[in-house]
Amino acid sequence: MAERRRIETVRDLRFKRIMKNQHSSAVAGASSVAESSTARNTTAIKREAHAESEDNNYEVGPGLRDEAAARLLQRRNKRNPVVASNRLSEQTRFSSNRVISRSDLIALSVHRDTIARVMDKLSPNAADWQFVREALYKLPFENVDQRIVHSSGAMKQLLRFEENRFDIPEDVSLDARMILKRWRNGDYDPHLLRGVDLNQTITHVKGRGAKSVKRTRHYKLEEDYNWKRDDNVEGNHELFVGEWWPLQICALRDGAHGELEAGISGNNVIGAISVIVSGGALYPDLDELDRVLYCGTMGIDAPINYAADPAEDREPGDRIPSHNTKLLMISFKNGTKIRLFRSAKSQSPYAPAEGLRYDGLYTIRAYELLDKKNAVYRFEMIREKNQPKIRGDPDDPGCKPNKVELAKWQGIKKTLKGER
CATH class of the missing domain: 1.20.930 (Transcription Elongation Factor S-II; Chain A)
Structure with missing residues (x-):
């Protein structure tokens, strides 16, 4: 009886040992699974971190971190559909x-x-x-x-x-x-009108057929465009002689000229910072390449409480200099170096074939009164020395705009004309 009880005790001990070993094996197996899962997660995290570091390796301009994040999200979700309604918007806004x-x-x-x-x-x-x-x-x-x-x-x-x-x-x-x-600067968009939003206003007028509709196109910069540069800076402002833009708004976008339509840009402290030689019947500009006789804008009516300078030879009814003309006078006083652009609208023999071109820095040496009644002044502008030559000779291989720029712009104009 005692022997039988001893055998049962040994059997129970063996069974408990087996159960203990099975439990240990199960724990060990679960631990190994957890470790392998952790390893896989760690590898995935490292791989994502490596991908993020690769996307930011060459961060050289504003907005690039956002682009890298967008590319990473697109890679994570390969089934990211393009909304059809966005295609038209991207096309008309020349999206990047x-x-x-x-x-x-x-x-x-x-x-x-x-x-x-x-x-x-x-x-x-x-x-x-x-x-x-x-x-x-x-x-x-x-x-x-x-x-x-x-x-x-x-x-x-x-x-x-x-x-x-x-x-x-x-x-x-x-x-x-x-x-x-x-x-x-991180700007890789190849389109000439990058950052420009083109809106078209349709107005119905009296008449028949197609003539009863008047379409007007308006240009403005996209609100979310990241590469708009400040234009209120004197000097070259990192521009190179020969840089070319098809529209004045493109020069505004790149910080070259600060006005969407006006030909004179500046402030009351520095004076005129940039001017565009575009000519016109009211402004008899004279362009001699390194010497430009540039007219200010038409004068304005004097306010009722206007106090004339005793030195002014002014008669009742005479206009006073406009704001833009005063900017040129301030530049003459300060010796400001002014960025000069030539427009295709100018009658100058050195004007570009299309758009406007940056031709370097000029300073005002003197000015004269052309029309006393309308307060029209003309300023003598002299080109600064030690600058690259002006790239306006069509027979020169470095003439701007070049043939590729002109071809691209002609293609865009055909597209815009087709939208009408």
Whole structure:
């Protein structure tokens, strides 16, 4: 009996030991599963962090972190549909929401190789530089983004123009630095009207057929455009001689000229900061390239309580200088260096074929009164020395706007005309 009781006790002990071992194995298995799950989660977190770090590796301008986050979210949700209603909005606002294709990468690689092939030579000739010009004409209009311009090596090739290893043609160097400036600021949108919102107002007038509808197009900058620059800055303001814009609002967008329509921009402290030579019957401007006789705007009626300066030779009914004319007078007094743009609307032989072009800094040396009754003044503006030459000769290979810019603008105008 005692022996049987001892055998049952041993059996119970063995059973408890087996149950204990099974419990330990189960705990160990659960622990290993948890560890593997934790490892997988850690790997996923590291992979996402690595992706985020890759997106922010080349952060060089405003708004790029938001673009990187948007790309990361799009990668996480590959089934992210494009709302059909947004397509029309993006098209009319010339949105920068773009998809880079294989053909875009190939085109960028071709331009990169063209530049590299010439820059690697010991002494490039005129034909070599013409190949580079052709590449630089097209490069601003290629569909690229922050990552592509770095990973493709295109940015690296453009940086070589700042090394000054040999005598690079002036226009080639300027075009390369224009592209570099935009890319460094994080602006990769290739469209000429980037950031411009085009609205069309339809007014019904008396008449028949199509003539009963009058369409007026209004231009304004998009409220969410991230690359609008301040224009209230004296001097070059990081502009390069030869920079070109198809519309005045584009110059406003890039901080070149501070007015949407007026030809004189400035403030009451510095005076006129920038002017546009556009001509007109009321303003007999005279353009001699390095010397410009530039007219202020038509005078305004004097207020009732206007106190005339005793030194003024003013008669009752004479107008007084306008605000813009006073800005030019302040610039004359301060010796302000004024940005000068030439418009295609001007009768000047040096005017661009389309739009307006930046031609460097000028200072006012003197001014004269042309029309005492209407208070019209004309200012003698002299171009500052040691600046790149003006790129207005159509026979010069560096003339601006170049043929690619003109072709792009003509295509846009046809599109806008088709919307009417």
